[in-house]
Amino acid sequence: MKIAKRKFFMGLVALIVPLFLVNTVNAQDVSNKLNMMEIVISNLIARVEALEKRVNALEKNLAPGVGKAAKKEVAGKEPARPILTDGFEDIGNGFFVRGVRFNPFGDNVLFMGEIANRSEKNYRFAKFKLEIYDDRDLLVKKEEFTIPDSPKDSIKPFETMIIGVDAGLIHRYVLRADD
Numbered sequence: 514m515k516i517a518k519r520k521f522f523m524g525l526v527a528l529i530v531p532l533f534l535v536n537t538v539n540a541q542d543v544s545n546k547l548n549m550m551e552i553v554i555s556n557l558i559a560r561v562e563a564l565e566k567r568v569n570a571l572e573k574n575l576a577p578g579v580g581k582a583a584k585k586e587v588a589g590k591e592p593a594r595p596i597l598t599d600g601f602e603d604i605g606n607g608f609f610v611r612g613v614r615f616n617p618f619g620d621n622v623l624f625m626g627e628i629a630n631r632s633e634k635n636y637r638f639a640k641f642k643l644e645i646y647d648d649r650d651l652l653v654k655k656e657e658f659t660i661p662d663s664p665k666d667s668i669k670p671f672e673t674m675i676i677g678v679d680a681g682l683i684h685r686y687v688l689r690a691d692d
Contacts, residue, residue, distance in 0.1 A: 545619035606690035607632025617680035625672040628660060636663040640691035648684040
């Protein structure tokens with residue numbers, strides 16, 4: 514009888530332990546998803562706050578019903594542009610990038626840096642294409658993303674989540690502005 518009880522308890526332990534391990538793995542997945550959602554929500558809040566600041570600045574500069582007179586440009590003279598500091602890399606269509614980082618985030622990567630719009634256009638949503646290559650120069654992933662509110666002659670930080678890529682696989686990247 515003792516052997517039967519012992520086998521029963523060993524069988525019960527063999528069933529219960531994997532259940533606890535599965536719950537631990539699921540808890541980790543849920544935790545990673547919650548962390549990603551916190552980043553996304555934080556980004557959205559920052560974007561809304563930036564838009565509120567822009568609206569408030571516009572409201573202060575314009576009286577109701579009165580438009581601002583356009584500045585006259587001197588013929589033959591280019592409009593003044595802010596000088597970009599060293600470290601910016603041309604990615605096409607008048608966009609430049611610097612300080613690119615890939616931070617591991619669970620099974621994903623947070624892609625971050627600064628982007629400068631030196632084009633002649635204000636972009637409500639600027640589109641970009643990212644290609645990630647491993648150390649054998651094989652394409653790991655292609656990703657498209659957008660950066661909202663990129664006025665001309667501006668420099669702003671950006672970040673986007675690259676899903677399903679391990680940071681250790683990234684050897685080089687190619688980033689291009691999309692038309």
